[in-house]
Amino acid sequence: MTQAMKDFLRERNIHEVECVIADMTGIARGKILPKDLFLGEGEMRLPKSVLLNTVNGEQPNNRPYVGVTDPDMICVPDPATLRQVPWAAENVALVIHDCQNFDGTPVGLSPRAVLRQVLKLYCDRGWQPVVAPELEFYLVARSSNPHEPLTPPLGRSGKVESGRQSYSIDAVNDFDPFFLELSTFCKQHQLGVETLIHEAGAGQMEINFTHGEALELADRVFLFKRAVRETALRHGIFATFMAKPMEAEPGSAMHIHQSVLDTATGANIFSRADGSASDLFFSYIAGLEQFAPAATLLFAPHVNSYRRLSRFMSAPTNVHWGYDNRTCGLRIPNSTPANRRVENRVPGVDVNPYLAMAATLACGYLGMTQELHASPPMAGSAEQVHDHLPRNLEDAINRLRECAPLREILGDLFVEAFCEVKELEFSTYSRVISSWEREHLMLLV
Numbered sequence: 057m058t059q060a061m062k063d064f065l066r067e068r069n070i071h072e073v074e075c076v077i078a079d080m081t082g083i084a085r086g087k088i089l090p091k092d093l094f095l096g097e098g099e100m101r102l103p104k105s106v107l108l109n110t111v112n113g114e115q116p117n118n119r120p121y122v123g124v125t126d127p128d129m130i131c132v133p134d135p136a137t138l139r140q141v142p143w144a145a146e147n148v149a150l151v152i153h154d155c156q157n158f159d160g161t162p163v164g165l166s167p168r169a170v171l172r173q174v175l176k177l178y179c180d181r182g183w184q185p186v187v188a189p190e191l192e193f194y195l196v197a198r199s200s201n202p203h204e205p206l207t208p209p210l211g212r213s214g215k216v217e218s219g220r221q222s223y224s225i226d227a228v229n230d231f232d233p234f235f236l237e238l239s240t241f242c243k244q245h246q247l248g249v250e251t252l253i254h255e256a257g258a259g260q261m262e263i264n265f266t267h268g269e270a271l272e273l274a275d276r277v278f279l280f281k282r283a284v285r286e287t288a289l290r291h292g293i294f295a296t297f298m299a300k301p302m303e304a305e306p307g308s309a310m311h312i313h314q315s316v317l318d319t320a321t322g323a324n325i326f327s328r329a330d331g332s333a334s335d336l337f338f339s340y341i342a343g344l345e346q347f348a349p350a351a352t353l354l355f356a357p358h359v360n361s362y363r364r365l366s367r368f369m370s371a372p373t374n375v376h377w378g379y380d381n382r383t384c385g386l387r388i389p390n391s392t393p394a395n396r397r398v399e400n401r402v403p404g405v406d407v408n409p410y411l412a413m414a415a416t417l418a419c420g421y422l423g424m425t426q427e428l429h430a431s432p433p434m435a436g437s438a439e440q441v442h443d444h445l446p447r448n449l450e451d452a453i454n455r456l457r458e459c460a461p462l463r464e465i466l467g468d469l470f471v472e473a474f475c476e477v478k479e480l481e482f483s484t485y486s487r488v489i490s491s492w493e494r495e496h497l498m499l500l501v
Contacts, residue, residue: 057095057098057133058135060135061133061135061138061151062095064138064149065091065094065095065149068140068147068149069147070091070140070147070148070149071090071091071146071147071148072088072089072090072091072146072148072149073088073089073090073091073094073148073149073150073151074086074088074141074148074149074150074151075087075088075089075094075100075131075133075151075153076150076151076152076153077102077106077107077131077152077153077155077166077168078152078166078167078168078278078408078410079106079107079108079109079167080107080108080109080165080167080408080411080473080474080477081109081110081111081357081408081477082167082278082281082407082408082409082410082411083109083111084278084282085102085106085107085109086100086102086131086153087100087102088148091149098133099130099131099132099133100130100131100133100153101128101129101130101131102128102129102131102155103122103126103127103128103129104118104121104122104123104126104127104128104129104155104163104165105118105122105126107155107163107165107166107167107473108121108122108165108473108476108477109477110477110480110481110484111358111481112481112484114480114481114484115477115480116473116476116477116479116480117476118473120472120473121165121469121472121473122165129155129156129157129163130155130156130157130158131153131154131155131156132153132154132156133151133152133153134151134152134153134154135151136272137150137151137152137275138150138151139151139245139246139279140244140245141245142240142241142244142245142283143241143283143286143287143290150279152168152275152278152279154166154168154169154172155168155169164467164469164470165469165470165473167408167410167411167414168271168274168410170410170411170414170466170467170470171270171271171274171410171411171413171414172271173414173465173466173467174413174414174417174418174421174465174466175270175271175417177421177465178316178417178421179319181425182318182319182320183316183317183318183319183325184269184316184317184318184319185269185270185314185315185316185317185417185420186267186268186269186270186314186315186316186317186397187267187268187269187270187273187312187313187314187413187417188264188265188266188267188268188273188312188313188314188397189264189265189273189277189310189311189312189313189409190262190263190264190265190309190310190311190312190313191262191263191264191265191277191280191281191297191308191310191405192255192260192261192262192308192309192310192405193260193261193262193263193284193295193296193297193308193405194206194208194257194259194260194261194295194296194298194301194302194305194308195208195209195231195234195259195260195261195288195293195294195295196208196209196259196293196294196295196296196301196302197209197210197293197294198292198293198294199294203491205302205303206296206301206302207302208258208259209231209259209292209293209294211230211231212230212231212232212233213230231291233291234287234288234291234293235252237287237290237291238283238284238287239252241283241286241287242280242283245279245283247265247276247279247280247283248265248266248268248276249263249264249265249266249280250263250264250265250266251263251264252264255306255308256305256306256370257302257305257306257308258302258305260305260306260308263280265277265280267313270413270417271410271413273409273413274409274410274413277310277409278409278410281297284297297405297406298360298405298406299356299358299360299361299363299364299404299405299406300360300361300363300364300404301360306364306370306371307363307364307365307370307371307404308364308404308405308406309364309371309401309403309404309405310403310404310405310407310409310412311399311400311401311403312399312400312403312412312413312416313389313397313398313399314397314398314399314400314416314417314420315395315396315397315398316336316340316420316424323394324393324394324395324396325337326340326396326397326398327393327394327396328393331393332393333396335427336424337396337398338429338430339423339424339426339427339428339429339430340398340420340423340424341377341386341388341398341423341430342423342428342429342430342431343419343420343421343422343423343424343426343428344375344377344386344398344400344416344419344420344423345375345376345377345386345423345428345430345431346419346422346423346428347418347419347422347423347459347461347462348375348385348386348400348402348416348419348444348445349375349444349445349446349455350455350456350458350459350462351415351416351418351419351456351459351462352402352445352446352452352455352456353446353449353452353453353455353456353474353475353478354407354408354411354412354414354415354456354474355400355402355403355404355407355412355415355416356402356403356404356406356407356445356446356449356452357406357407357408357411357449357478358406358449358481359448359449359481359482359485360406361404361406361449362446362447362448362449362452364404365402365404365445365447367439367440370382371401372384372385372401372402372438372445373385373439373441373444373445374438374441374444374445375402375444375445376431376434376438376441376444377398377430377431377433377434378433378434378435378438379433381433381434381435381438382401383434383437383438383439384401384434384438385400385401385402385438385444385445386398386399386400386401387399387401388433398420400416402445403416411474414466415462415466418462418465418466419462421465422461422462422465449478449481449482449485450482452478453475453478453479453482456471456474456475457471457472457475
């Protein structure tokens with residue numbers, strides 16, 4: 057426990073501390089400790105198996121991954137993540153923890169440890185990734201019936217959006233009370249939110265983050281999702297980060313802009329001294345082209361994710377690349393040489409941010425270290441090209457399992473455990489009889 061953390065808790069008269077980790081799904085797990093107990097313990101213990109929960113609360117056979125005794129792990133607070141919780145009724149702090157074995161080594165099943173592992177590979181090469189995520193999400197009316205379709209909420213005008221309002225200022229202003237409070241919470245929570253726009257769907261919004269170091273951005277995204285949900289509840293509505301929450305509306309993405317700096321000079325290694333694109337830039341793109349299909353399970357981790365990845369729904373179904381081409385899975389925005397970057401448009405907003413960041417950086421790293429060559433850029437529309445990415449969760453599981461280079465970077469144990477968690481989710485989902493089946497099959501076949 058650092059002195060700075062002790063001073064933070066004392067100066068803000070903190071009563072309780074939320075000690076959190078992210079499981080494989082990206083759900084916050086942990087304990088809420090009284091301040092004195094937090095200061096006295098200095099660490100938290102949780103069963104390793106906590107990391108293996110499915111989104112519906114089940115677990116696969118965890119013995120191959122945690123052992124037959126279901127042992128504890130030590131969760132050590134990261135001082136850089138200590139924040140005050142702005143919406144709490146009392147003075148409450150939050151701190152994200154790293155998961156460690158009792159010998160001090162990282163727990164390889166932890167998503168935060170997986171991202172740290174990828175970042176170390178970059179560090180060993182003298183490289184520092186820089187990322188900037190863009191998050192789309194929907195505001196929806198409250199509903200207690202999961203069998204009813206979601207609908208947009210009422211704004212201050214008392215009306216529901218009847219059509220799509222891309223970039224509409226008035227549509228955003230209709231939810232001014234929500235966004236004003238969210239903006240305040242984000243500032244107090246030190247989330248570094250940059251811009252807000254209304255996206256294409258009814259009630260769909262997009263938040264952009266300032267660029268920065270990958271682990272810090274993953275932390276901020278992890279905390280931002282909770283901040284949005286909490287704010288929405290305070291305003292009588294729901295916020296959802298499902299990839300495809302409504303049948304007739306576009307899905308929600310988490311586009312990741314990424315570049316790499318030379319640690320010694322601070323220069324963008326994607327550009328040469330004369331401003332032209334470097335070989336490493338094209339190799340990075342090639343790495344995403346070659347390995348993103350196998351990494352799709354980390355970009356589209358739920359059964360619902362694949363409803364978003366369909367043609368003509370403002371989502372990519374390929375990993376072609378192009379200059380300022382939003383029909384491609386990989387877009388190169390117009391920029392100066394110092395800001396040359398790649399935008400990965402494949403991830404949905406339903407991802408675990410630590411794993412999505414780790415996966416996209418792993419693909420680029422493999423491209424650069426293997427000196428891969430990118431295909432020619434796509435000049436026209438790529439909307440008709442849909443032969444690269446897995447089409448469903450089961451296909452994505454198999455693709456990741458079979459990719460030896462990604463397994464080596466992300467960790468064999470992690471990849472196998474993550475695939476088992478997703479297999480269990482798919483198995484549970486596959487037992488559900490949908491309303492479509494009852495409507496069209498019950499009396500007709």
